Amino acid sequence: MGFKFEKPPMYLWYALFVSQAGLLFSFDTGSIGPITVMDQFIKDFGHISPTLQGVIISTILLTAAISSLFAGHLADKISRTYTTSLGAGIFALGSVLQAIAGLGTTSVRAKLAVLLLGRSIAGIGEGFFLTSAQVYIIEIAPGHVRGRVTSVLFIAMTTSLCLGYFMCYGTARIQSTMAWRIPFLWQAAVASSLSFGSIFLPHSPRWLLHVNRRDEAMVVLEKMGMGTAAEREKQALLAIRENLATQEDNNRGIKSILSAFRSLKLVANKRNRWRASLGIFMMICQQTTGIDGVLYYAPVLFSQAGLSSQSASFLASGVTAILMVICTAISCTYADRWGRRPTLLYTGYGIVLSMFLIGGLYASPNANTTVGKWTIVAAIYLFVITFTIGWSMILRVYAVEIQSMETRATVNSLSHSANWVTNYIIALTTPVFLARSACGPYFFFGGCTAFALFIYILYMPETQGIGSLENMDKVFEITPLKKFGKTIKERVGRPGNGTGSVLPSEFEMQVC
Known part of the structure; x- marks a missing residue:
C-alpha cells in the first residue's frame, strides 16, 4: 500500500x-528591547535612560490599548478580515516611520519624535489586527481541533519573538544605522502582506450569520473543507441563526455609536458578565506575571544576572525565545488533550515558584555568587517554560472561546485593551523598578500570579472537550465554587451514619 498524502483543510491555510x-x-x-541597547542606536539617539527606554518600548502598547477598544465593534460591523487588513496597513505605515526616523536631521529630539510617532501609529494598527485575527481563527476552527488550529497564531508569536532577538543579534554587527532600521523594515513588509492578503480571505461563517448572510455562511463552511465537522458546525450555527438575525434587525438603522453601547450592555448582562469579567481578568493577569517585562528587557535582565557583554545578553535572550518556540510546540500538540484548567493551574504554580526564587536570591547575598547568578538564569528559563506551556496560548484561547457569539468580538477587544494597558504600565515601569530594586519586581509578579x-x-x-462554541452557556451555568458548595451540601444531607455529617469523598472535593 502506497503512502497517501492528505491535503490539509482550507481553514488551516487561512489560519x-x-x-x-x-x-x-x-x-x-x-x-525593540535589543534595538534600544544597540551601539548604533545609542549613537543616533544618545544615551537612553531607563525612563526613556520604557517610553520608547511602551508607546506602541498605549495606542494599541486605545484602538483595541473599538476593534471588536469594528470587526462586528465590517468583518474580522477587513478589520485585520485595515490594522495591518496602519501598522505598516508606523513601521516605515520608525525605520526612517533620523533621516535628514541631526536633532536627537526630532529623531525621537518620528520614532515615537511611528510606534504610536503602529500601535493603533496592532490594536485592530491582533484582536480581529484571533477571533477569526477561533471562529473558523472546528470544535474538536480548535486548540490546535488556534495554536498556529501562538507558534507564529513565539517563532517571531525568536526571530526578533536573533535578527537584532545579527544586524548589531552592521556598522551603520541599518543595524536598527532593518527590523522595522521587515515588520513593514510582513504587515503589507497581511493587509493586502486579508482582503481576499473568506469571512468567518459565524460573522456571516451574525449579519444575516446565511447562504454565504454555508458556502464558506464547505469551502473551508471541514468535512464531517462542517455538518456539526452547520447545526450549531443554524441553531443560533434566528436569534442573531433578530438582533441584526433590531440594530438596523441605529447609529454605530448606539450599537457600540448596546454591545457593552450585552457584555454587562447577567448571562454574559461572569464570562466577560473572567476573560478580561485573565488577560490582565497574563501581563502581571511579568512576561513582557522579561521579554522586553531580557538583555538587561541577563546582564544583571551576570552576563555582562552585549553579545552574551543577546544570545541568552535568543535562547529564551528558542525555549518558547519549543514549549509552544509542546503546548500546541496537547492543547486538545490536556484540560484547560489543570494546565493553567499547574503552570501557574511554576510561575509563582520561579518568580519568588529569583526575588529571594536577589534579596540575599547569594545573588552575587556564581551559583546564585546561574540559578537566577535557570529560574528565568523555568519561568519562560511554564508561562509558555500554559499562560501564553491556552489562557488566550480560553478567554475568547468562553464568550457568547454576541459578545465575543467586544469582550476580546476589551480584554486585549486591558492586556495592553497593563503591558504598557509594566513596560514603562519595569526598567525604573529594576534600577531601584533588584528583587522587588519579581516578588510583585509572583504575588500577582x-x-x-x-x-x-x-x-x-x-x-476542554466542549465541541461547539455555542455550548459554553451550559459550562458557565455554575461556578466551580458553587459546584463545590453544592457537592458538600448534597453529601452532608445524604443519609449515612445517622448524623448527616458524612464528609465528601476526595473526588467530590475536587473543584474542577
Whole structure:
C-alpha cells in the first residue's frame, strides 16, 4: 500500500495566513528591547535612560490599548478580515516611520519624535489586527481541533519573538544605522502582506450569520473543507441563526455609536458578565506575571544576572525565545488533550515558584555568587517554560472561546485593551523598578500570579472537550465554587451514619 498524502483543510491555510498577525506582534516585542541597547542606536539617539527606554518600548502598547477598544465593534460591523487588513496597513505605515526616523536631521529630539510617532501609529494598527485575527481563527476552527488550529497564531508569536532577538543579534554587527532600521523594515513588509492578503480571505461563517448572510455562511463552511465537522458546525450555527438575525434587525438603522453601547450592555448582562469579567481578568493577569517585562528587557535582565557583554545578553535572550518556540510546540500538540484548567493551574504554580526564587536570591547575598547568578538564569528559563506551556496560548484561547457569539468580538477587544494597558504600565515601569530594586519586581509578579491562581481555582470551569462554541452557556451555568458548595451540601444531607455529617469523598472535593 502506497503512502497517501492528505491535503490539509482550507481553514488551516487561512489560519496560517492570518497568523502573520502574531508574527508582527511578537517580532516587535522581541526586537525593540535589543534595538534600544544597540551601539548604533545609542549613537543616533544618545544615551537612553531607563525612563526613556520604557517610553520608547511602551508607546506602541498605549495606542494599541486605545484602538483595541473599538476593534471588536469594528470587526462586528465590517468583518474580522477587513478589520485585520485595515490594522495591518496602519501598522505598516508606523513601521516605515520608525525605520526612517533620523533621516535628514541631526536633532536627537526630532529623531525621537518620528520614532515615537511611528510606534504610536503602529500601535493603533496592532490594536485592530491582533484582536480581529484571533477571533477569526477561533471562529473558523472546528470544535474538536480548535486548540490546535488556534495554536498556529501562538507558534507564529513565539517563532517571531525568536526571530526578533536573533535578527537584532545579527544586524548589531552592521556598522551603520541599518543595524536598527532593518527590523522595522521587515515588520513593514510582513504587515503589507497581511493587509493586502486579508482582503481576499473568506469571512468567518459565524460573522456571516451574525449579519444575516446565511447562504454565504454555508458556502464558506464547505469551502473551508471541514468535512464531517462542517455538518456539526452547520447545526450549531443554524441553531443560533434566528436569534442573531433578530438582533441584526433590531440594530438596523441605529447609529454605530448606539450599537457600540448596546454591545457593552450585552457584555454587562447577567448571562454574559461572569464570562466577560473572567476573560478580561485573565488577560490582565497574563501581563502581571511579568512576561513582557522579561521579554522586553531580557538583555538587561541577563546582564544583571551576570552576563555582562552585549553579545552574551543577546544570545541568552535568543535562547529564551528558542525555549518558547519549543514549549509552544509542546503546548500546541496537547492543547486538545490536556484540560484547560489543570494546565493553567499547574503552570501557574511554576510561575509563582520561579518568580519568588529569583526575588529571594536577589534579596540575599547569594545573588552575587556564581551559583546564585546561574540559578537566577535557570529560574528565568523555568519561568519562560511554564508561562509558555500554559499562560501564553491556552489562557488566550480560553478567554475568547468562553464568550457568547454576541459578545465575543467586544469582550476580546476589551480584554486585549486591558492586556495592553497593563503591558504598557509594566513596560514603562519595569526598567525604573529594576534600577531601584533588584528583587522587588519579581516578588510583585509572583504575588500577582498567586492571586490569579486563587481566582481561577474558585471561578474557572473546565472547557476542554466542549465541541461547539455555542455550548459554553451550559459550562458557565455554575461556578466551580458553587459546584463545590453544592457537592458538600448534597453529601452532608445524604443519609449515612445517622448524623448527616458524612464528609465528601476526595473526588467530590475536587473543584474542577
